[in-house]
Amino acid sequence: MVKFLIPYIGKYKKDVVWAVITITIAAVTSLWQPKLLQQVVQAIADDKMNLMIPLGIQLIVVALIGLVAGAINTIFAAKIGTGTAADLRAAEYKKVQTFSFGNIERFSTGSLVVRMTNDVQQVQTIVMVFFQSLLRVPILFIGALVLALTTLPRLWWVILVMVILVVVITMGVLSPMGKLFGKFQNLLDKTNNMAKENLQGVRVVKSFNQEHNEEVRFDANSKELTDINIKIGYLFGILMPAFMLIGELAIAVSIIFVARNIVSDPTMLGALTSFVNYLMQIMNAIVMAGFMSMFAARGIESTKRIKEVMDTKPDLTFDANAAEEKLSGDVEFDHVSFAYPGDEHEVLKDVSFKVKQGEMIGLVGATGSGKSTLAQLIPRLYDPTDGVVEVGHENLKKVNEKSLRKAVAFVQQKAILFSGKISDNLKQGKFDADSADMKHAADMAQAAEFIEKYDDQYEHEVEERSANFSGGQKQRLSIARGVIGNPSVLILDDSTSALDARSEKLVQEALEADLPDTTKFVIAEKISSVIKADRIFVMQDGELIAAGTHRELVASSPVYREIYETQKAQEVID
Numbered sequence: 001m002v003k004f005l006i007p008y009i010g011k012y013k014k015d016v017v018w019a020v021i022t023i024t025i026a027a028v029t030s031l032w033q034p035k036l037l038q039q040v041v042q043a044i045a046d047d048k049m050n051l052m053i054p055l056g057i058q059l060i061v062v063a064l065i066g067l068v069a070g071a072i073n074t075i076f077a078a079k080i081g082t083g084t085a086a087d088l089r090a091a092e093y094k095k096v097q098t099f100s101f102g103n104i105e106r107f108s109t110g111s112l113v114v115r116m117t118n119d120v121q122q123v124q125t126i127v128m129v130f131f132q133s134l135l136r137v138p139i140l141f142i143g144a145l146v147l148a149l150t151t152l153p154r155l156w157w158v159i160l161v162m163v164i165l166v167v168v169i170t171m172g173v174l175s176p177m178g179k180l181f182g183k184f185q186n187l188l189d190k191t192n193n194m195a196k197e198n199l200q201g202v203r204v205v206k207s208f209n210q211e212h213n214e215e216v217r218f219d220a221n222s223k224e225l226t227d228i229n230i231k232i233g234y235l236f237g238i239l240m241p242a243f244m245l246i247g248e249l250a251i252a253v254s255i256i257f258v259a260r261n262i263v264s265d266p267t268m269l270g271a272l273t274s275f276v277n278y279l280m281q282i283m284n285a286i287v288m289a290g291f292m293s294m295f296a297a298r299g300i301e302s303t304k305r306i307k308e309v310m311d312t313k314p315d316l317t318f319d320a321n322a323a324e325e326k327l328s329g330d331v332e333f334d335h336v337s338f339a340y341p342g343d344e345h346e347v348l349k350d351v352s353f354k355v356k357q358g359e360m361i362g363l364v365g366a367t368g369s370g371k372s373t374l375a376q377l378i379p380r381l382y383d384p385t386d387g388v389v390e391v392g393h394e395n396l397k398k399v400n401e402k403s404l405r406k407a408v409a410f411v412q413q414k415a416i417l418f419s420g421k422i423s424d425n426l427k428q429g430k431f432d433a434d435s436a437d438m439k440h441a442a443d444m445a446q447a448a449e450f451i452e453k454y455d456d457q458y459e460h461e462v463e464e465r466s467a468n469f470s471g472g473q474k475q476r477l478s479i480a481r482g483v484i485g486n487p488s489v490l491i492l493d494d495s496t497s498a499l500d501a502r503s504e505k506l507v508q509e510a511l512e513a514d515l516p517d518t519t520k521f522v523i524a525e526k527i528s529s530v531i532k533a534d535r536i537f538v539m540q541d542g543e544l545i546a547a548g549t550h551r552e553l554v555a556s557s558p559v560y561r562e563i564y565e566t567q568k569a570q571e572v573i574d
């Protein structure tokens with residue numbers, strides 16, 4: 001895991017060098033201070049007041065150097081930590097952009113977000129802590145141990161007993177605490193998700209009167225979080241007094257064993273002072289090491305999760321050598337079968353058809369029959385498991401990515417807009433669109449009528465999750481974004497479902513009149529939406545079971561006839 005982070009940290013070589021130098025200085029000064037203190041005590045005992053001032057100045061200077069070195073170290077450690085985290089986040093984000101739908105679904109979007117935010121944050125903390133404590137712990141531990149032993153060698157056993165006790169307590173308390181921290185993090189994620197889901201679905205919660213149930217669910221989680229927090233508090237509660245007790249005992253025992261000699265040997269007083277100081281430093285070093293290993297365990301877990309993202313091979317890549325070209329609107333499926341990644345079940349089975357540029361194709365069939373799946377293969381959101389998909393007589397596996405993106409516009413079932421302005425969203429369909437392009441596209445999508453009512457028209461804000469637009473308005477904007485680039489192939493996946501019949505008709509007429517050369521695939525629940533299509537494809541259980549004009553299908557396809565008759569009967573009832 002550390003190997004994975006080295007290239008990222010390596011970018012901050014200079015800062016690493018400074019962090020190491022400053023931390024070494026800070027550690028050495030804290031080892032030096034007890035020695036100086038020892039000399040001060042000695043000078044007092046010897047009544048050598050003339051030594052007091054230089055010694056006092058030395059003590060202050062050393063302490064100041066330690067302080068400044070520690071502060072500078074924190075700055076460098078923070079720089080390495082935040083820099084590494086920022087680079088990791090950027091690299092991860094870049095990597096995720098190369099992912100196919102399949103890659104993303106395998107991780108789940110929620111998990112990818114956590115891996116780009118929370119996990120990166122954990123790595124930042126561990127890198128920072130590492131460069132703040134790296135070297136400090138071994139220098140302090142070994143240095144203080146050696147100095148304590150050389151100061152009062154007779155008391156070696158006090159050191160040994162204290163080290164054993166501190167190690168046992170540190171391990172005994174920090175290991176369950178680490179587990180509790182892990183649980184705490186998971187529960188926090190769960191609580192956050194719950195709050196997010198509740199707020200996003202606030203309309204459903206309110207309309208189904210679910211506030212109470214939601215509160216109960218939230219409270220249960222919250223209580224669990226509180227319990228864990230209390231347990232962590234208990235452990236901390238034990239830890240600190242336990243260390244203090246060990247420290248005080250060690251000091252008391254040392255005093256008892258040395259006191260007798262102080263009368264005969266006054267140098268013992270100074271030695272005892274510095275010995276006690278070193279004892280405390282040894283204890284600090286062990287506790288610091290314990291906390292570091294706890295942080296490290298969490299940091300390593302997060303690094304693993306980030307590494308998983310970075311090591312994933314995008315399962316759909318475009319040929320970088322393919323030349324950019326203008327693709328025509330001819331679309332061909334040649335014996336295409338498809339199963340979603342990680343799923344055995346075939347959702348498309350041996351589908352073949354040829355569509356000519358400018359044709360309008362209606363796609364109908366029962367829910368789950370594979371209409372959206374078929375549509376998603378045209379902009380190559382997935383590769384077929386078997387068979388070949390061609391746009392403009394080019395196999396999509398060999399086509400240039402930009403050419404395909406320009407050629408195929410896919411207006412999805414669920415209209416998704418991005419926060420920003422209306423114009424920003426339309427420009428996603430054509431990055432250099434001018435106001436005339438926007439007006440033309442909005443006219444086609446019957447969106448101009450509501451956009452132009454705003455004072456700021458195309459500069460009107462789109463709020464987060466496009467909350468300030470109705471379902472129908474979102475669909476119109478999403479269609480406008482689809483048509484603005486004058487694509488060779490336009491796919492409307494149930495994109496007019498929230499439009500009234502009149503608007504839907506107007507959109508279709510506008511598309512017919514203004515985009516005559518664009519091939520159109522229109523997925524629709526209602527046959528009335530595609531009745532005028534040049535051909536209608538009928539899907540059933542992933543198979544293309546019939547194709548033809550409305551008239552032909554009514555005459556030849558029992559499945560189509562049944563759908564049509566049912567919908568007609570429904571219209572009469574309505």
Ligand SMILES: Nc1ncnc2c1ncn2[C@@H]1O[C@H](COP(=O)(O)OP(=O)(O)OP(=O)(O)O)[C@@H](O)[C@H]1O
Binds near residue numbers: 105
């Ligand atoms: N991302 C996915 N992962 C796994 N299975 C999926 C995924 N998306 C769809 N499916 C499955 O594929 C089948 C076809 O779904 P598809 O969305 O293509 O149907 P559809 O005809 O467009 O349905 P609808 O009219 O309800 O939109 C369904 O059984 C569905 O459960």
